[in-house]
Amino acid sequence: MRDGVPLGLSIFAYGLGFGLVAAQAGFGVVKAVATSAAIYSGSAQLAAVNLLQSGTATLWALFATILVINARYILFGAALQPWLWQAGAARAYGSLLLLGDANWMFTMRAIRAGEADRAYLPGTGVPMMAAWLAGTALGAGAVSILPEPQALGFDLMLAAFATAMTAAMVKVRGDLVPVAVGAGAALAIAPLAGPGLAIIGAGLAGGVVAALMHRGQP
Amino acid sequence: MTDSFPILLLVMAAAAYFCRAAGFTLMRLVPVTPRLEAALRATPLAVMAGIAALALQQGGLAEALALAAVVALTRVIGSDVAAALIGVAVAAVLRWAGL
Numbered sequence: 001m002r003d004g005v006p007l008g009l010s011i012f013a014y015g016l017g018f019g020l021v022a023a024q025a026g027f028g029v030v031k032a033v034a035t036s037a038a039i040y041s042g043s044a045q046l047a048a049v050n051l052l053q054s055g056t057a058t059l060w061a062l063f064a065t066i067l068v069i070n071a072r073y074i075l076f077g078a079a080l081q082p083w084l085w086q087a088g089a090a091r092a093y094g095s096l097l098l099l100g101d102a103n104w105m106f107t108m109r110a111i112r113a114g115e116a117d118r119a120y121l122p123g124t125g126v127p128m129m130a131a132w133l134a135g136t137a138l139g140a141g142a143v144s145i146l147p148e149p150q151a152l153g154f155d156l157m158l159a160a161f162a163t164a165m166t167a168a169m170v171k172v173r174g175d176l177v178p179v180a181v182g183a184g185a186a187l188a189i190a191p192l193a194g195p196g197l198a199i200i201g202a203g204l205a206g207g208v209v210a211a212l213m214h215r216g217q218p
Numbered sequence: 219m220t221d222s223f224p225i226l227l228l229v230m231a232a233a234a235y236f237c238r239a240a241g242f243t244l245m246r247l248v249p250v251t252p253r254l255e256a257a258l259r260a261t262p263l264a265v266m267a268g269i270a271a272l273a274l275q276q277g278g279l280a281e282a283l284a285l286a287a288v289v290a291l292t293r294v295i296g297s298d299v300a301a302a303l304i305g306v307a308v309a310a311v312l313r314w315a316g317l
Binding site for chain 2: 034035038041048052062070075081084097099161163164166167175180184187199201203205207209214
């Protein structure tokens with residue numbers, strides 16, 4: 001839980017941002033918060049609101065949009081599986097409800113450090129979800145009186161956490177290989193396919209290179 | 219397109235949870251070899267480096283300086299959480315200063 005609190009702060013601000021957008025799209029507080037609870041993914045929600053606002057979308061288009069934007073979670077879930085399944089199926093699938101970008105990074109770092117408590121993922125997820133919903137409610141309810149989250153640098157929060165945790169997790173020179181591969185893949189894919197697929201491509205490229213370089217050491 | 223918000227909500231929730239559960243479920247069917255484990259261990263570093271690289275590419279000088287500060291602070295103070303939060307504050311100040 002404790003590790004989730006600073007994350008909650010940034011998620012709160014992001015939630016504010018979504019609440020503002022949702023309010024401008026004609027969502028009331030209740031609808032905006034329900035959307036945040038159902039999807040719990042800022043980028044997918046913004047795309048969904050955009051689509052709904054256009055008025056021409058089908059249910060399939062809505063489903064597919066969220067699937068494409070959230071496809072990175074397929075990768076995140078796969079990376080967690082060898083560790084998380086030991087919690088038992090019911091707990092594991094329940095925990096996955098609370099899987100977000102930031103607490104996935106935190107959990108993967110904790111696994112590297114030998115974390116044994118499988119409640120780590122939902123433990124960091126609960127403050128994030130609470131902050132996400134609170135931020136959405138406030139953003140949608142107080143749309144006219146808030147400062148721009150950008151002015152406070154909150155749009156850079158995820159990148160800042162990613163940078164800090166990369167710097168902390170690189171221990172030996174070999175760790176720089178996935179860093180270089182991931183950064184290179186993301187920059188190469190983003191102009192062609194957008195940032196969502198670029199992140200998936202970065203993860204896949206890093207994984208493939210690590211598998212190819214693996215020489216049987218534990 | 220239906221106007222029923224509960225149905226929209228259900229479709230959105232189903233899509234979102236499908237993504238969260240699918241990778242986990244797939245991995246239960248695949249034996250985890252040391253090679254696969256090495257790949258999964260490398261994945262977070264590659265993803266995070268990708269996120270940082272895209273932020274650098276999209277951002278300007280303020281973002282680059284803030285993220286450079288984050289790397290240095292992580293190494294110096296040893297806490298990645300504190301470093302990230304200070305880095306965000308650095309970005310806010312630099313933007314405020316018009317950088």
